[in-house]
Amino acid sequence: MSSRTRRRPDRRAGHAHDGRRMPRWQLLLRYLLLLAVLALTIGPFLWQLSTSLKGAGEDLYRYPPSLVPHEVTLGNYSGVARIIPVWDFALNSLKVALANVLTNCAGAALAGYALARMRFRGRRTALVVFLMAMLVPVESIMIAQFVTMRELQLNNTLLGVVLPGCIGAMNVLLMRNAFAGLPYEVEEAAYVDGAHAWQRFLRIALPSVRGTLAVVAIFAFMGAWDDFLWPLIVLSDQSKFTLTIGLNFLHGTFADNQRLVAAGTVIAVLPLIVLFACLQRSFFRGVGEGAVKG
Numbered sequence: 001m002s003s004r005t006r007r008r009p010d011r012r013a014g015h016a017h018d019g020r021r022m023p024r025w026q027l028l029l030r031y032l033l034l035l036a037v038l039a040l041t042i043g044p045f046l047w048q049l050s051t052s053l054k055g056a057g058e059d060l061y062r063y064p065p066s067l068v069p070h071e072v073t074l075g076n077y078s079g080v081a082r083i084i085p086v087w088d089f090a091l092n093s094l095k096v097a098l099a100n101v102l103t104n105c106a107g108a109a110l111a112g113y114a115l116a117r118m119r120f121r122g123r124r125t126a127l128v129v130f131l132m133a134m135l136v137p138v139e140s141i142m143i144a145q146f147v148t149m150r151e152l153q154l155n156n157t158l159l160g161v162v163l164p165g166c167i168g169a170m171n172v173l174l175m176r177n178a179f180a181g182l183p184y185e186v187e188e189a190a191y192v193d194g195a196h197a198w199q200r201f202l203r204i205a206l207p208s209v210r211g212t213l214a215v216v217a218i219f220a221f222m223g224a225w226d227d228f229l230w231p232l233i234v235l236s237d238q239s240k241f242t243l244t245i246g247l248n249f250l251h252g253t254f255a256d257n258q259r260l261v262a263a264g265t266v267i268a269v270l271p272l273i274v275l276f277a278c279l280q281r282s283f284f285r286g287v288g289e290g291a292v293k294g
Helices: 024-052 075-083 086-117 123-133 138-151 158-165 169-180 184-192 197-208 210-226 229-234 243-250 258-290
Strands: none
Touching (some): 024 258, 075 243, 086 197, 086 210, 123 169, 138 158, 138 229, 229 243
16 A cells, blocks of 8 residues: 555544544543643633623622622723723824834844845844844843933834834844745746846745734734833823823722723733734744744
């Protein structure tokens, strides 16, 4: 019997890679571990969602705790909007996040293509610089960043929030690995046909790494949307606050309503869930693209 007609091993759940059936205790242990990881991953979010839907008469600290609200209400979300201008803060965060996505996708794609496909003096040195940039803690350079923004008169502006993170070193390396995994024969054929570097980049290379672009877009959006420390340092005008800073006002000195805090947390997390749900196919395809060749 030829290798093509030979039956492939069954790799479904309950079967080992060599075709033998997995013992029941190993299968049970695998599912228990998966359930534990799932509980640790989405458990806190489900608890926050449940808390945000609980009414004022329901005890949040009862024992045993109840995940399902007995008095479902959306009043906590309107309560957040009464205390802080949450939608204005969300709009500021959206502006910063979208600007971060555009600059990271464009800048990381250009830099990654240059590092992977072009030959120039200092290319390896530039790659080492990007690798070393990932090792520097952000907190250690924030004072220098703030002084730079102040000298440029960009403090207390949304542009000052965007500028330090407009191109991330990790995103450049992701794009570099994705471009390095593409076959050279395709670009060589285009070069023979007279295509210059910009045409090869825009028409051949960039469409082939759309999955990695989605990964960069998700990482850039999440990093800008969730950032708290840098906007807190550079912004002083409340009208320019991002959502992460604005939600901090829900923790008052004399009042700390956990229902409102949970509602604000859900409002902040929902855009990330929607973004990942829209780009999840491209995200997983992009992870494979970036891992083809280092």
